[in-house]
Amino acid sequence: MRLSTVIMAHPARAALLPALIDACAGLAPRIVFDPDPAGPPSPLRTAKRAWAAVASGATHHLVLQDDVIPVAGFVEQVCRAIEAKPEHGLALCVNWNSPHNSYYARRAAAVGSPWAPLSTTEWMPTLGLVLPADAALGLAAHLHRVPDDFVDEDEVVVEFCRIRGLPVVAALPNLVDHAGVPSLTAHYLVSHAITLPADVPPLEEGHWSAMAAAEPFLTERVTDVSRRRYTVELWDSECSLRFVRDEAGEAVEHPFSWYWYDWCPLAGIDPREIVAAYREDATPGVPPEIGLEVWAAGFLLGSDAATTMRDAPAEALSPALPPATAAGLLRGVVASWVRSGLVPEDLADLDDPARAALVDLGVAAVAAARTGRRRVPTAAAGR
Known part of the structure; x- marks a missing residue:
């Protein structure tokens, strides 16, 4: 497993970057800035570049947004998570009040699973997202077909994963949280991760492999019409x-x-x-x-x-x-x-x-x- 890591950023939030880069030490994160920071706010505009920036030889690509706070031991845990689910998309954070995915994550936690299969129609949690490298490049091409003024890249990302048939699961506990800084796109709701670092004791080595065979049954509860x-x-x-x-x-x-x-x-x-x-x-x-x-x-x-x-x-x-x-x-x-x-x-x-x-x-x-x-x-x- 070779992980390529990018932080998609806006110059207005440059002060957030040093701490985030330190938290990703060992992953050698690269910064992809908004190519038109003075233009109308558009995460989609930056996401197009971030998902295309897959490092040569990478097997997986991680895109973090600049307003996330990783948990302690983030690098070790994200690598272990990828090794447990190498063919999946991995969402590292679920918003605590999203209409569907927040409940799917709570249900998985109530079952005792470290993985929560996510909706194929609700916007993708993209604060921290890992895709296999070929899927990341496919997503970049898919995003480039959408005008920047669509703004919300998370809706385009879930569309791509649905079309491609790529299963996406959320990591429990979440491995990043939202920093709580004001939105650049006028989203007014304050949202944080479904779990906060203080909620869960240190994870044991086999955490991400627990209940691996339960995923189909959790997925069925999400997708069975x-x-x-x-x-x-x-x-x-x-x-x-x-x-x-x-x-x-x-x-x-x-x-x-x-x-x-x-x-x-x-x-x-x-x-x-x-x-x-x-x-x-x-x-x-x-x-x-x-x-x-x-x-x-x-x-x-x-x-x-x-x-x-x-x-x-x-x-x-x-x-x-x-x-x-x-x-x-x-x-x-x-x-x-x-x-x-x-x-x-x-x-x-x-x-x-x-x-x-x-x-x-x-x-x-x-x-x-x-x-x-x-x-x-x-x-x-x-x-």
Whole structure:
């Protein structure tokens, strides 16, 4: 495996580059600047050059955007990840509140997989993306067919991968996070990785090879149009279901989702059961209406994970991640749900212990649904 690495950058963010280059020490990253920095903002314009800049003799090509923060040990982990999935596209970050992929990543974490197959219709997470070298060059040619004023290269990237039949999976935990600097293209939502570095303990050597045979079953849950597909959202302090009907031509980012209590029977769950389980052991320090929404989101996620695991044979679920890693991964994706899913006023009203208790509650809900226990463990109800 020989990795070619490029950072696509804008001169306005030059101050971010030294730290990013240091974090990539050993990969010899090259900088590809926006060829028209004074022109209308267009990541697509720079991406065309970045994906074409595959080094001679490379087997894989990594493109990082200039506003990412790699995790500690980034070089070692990205190389191990590529070695585990050499024929795949690898997304190193999933936005914590994207309509579909954020949930697919949370579901994979709830199953205990270090890999989350991604949507073939939602825009590609391109903050950090690895492709096989021949696919990278093919992508560059594909991008060059699109006018720069299209702007959003992530939508063109997913189109290319879909046409080519290239499977793309997200690494769990994510290996880069968004730095949180203002967007150059007027995207107003603040987004971070689905997991943050503090959420997960140091990874063991075999991390990226765990549950390798589970991928087809996770992929089926993403792509099988014959089943009722949905994602679970936590947004504006409410849990809701978003039914996935890309085969019907519905826009990924459409604003319609459906309140969980009214629609979770379509996911095979009685909402009264969710409410009853939550009321058995409420969470101190957390407003009950917020606690119920987080509980519902976790319960629906856990139920979906349990269904996925029942569909897969036992051998597909091994070797399993170490318990501490699996627990940290699950806690990480629930924590990012809480951080991104509550309205700012609700989040500000919670002190650190209450936020931690709310994450505990979400994790307990996942476990309750996943294992068939309907009562929240007392120890998880608060700290």
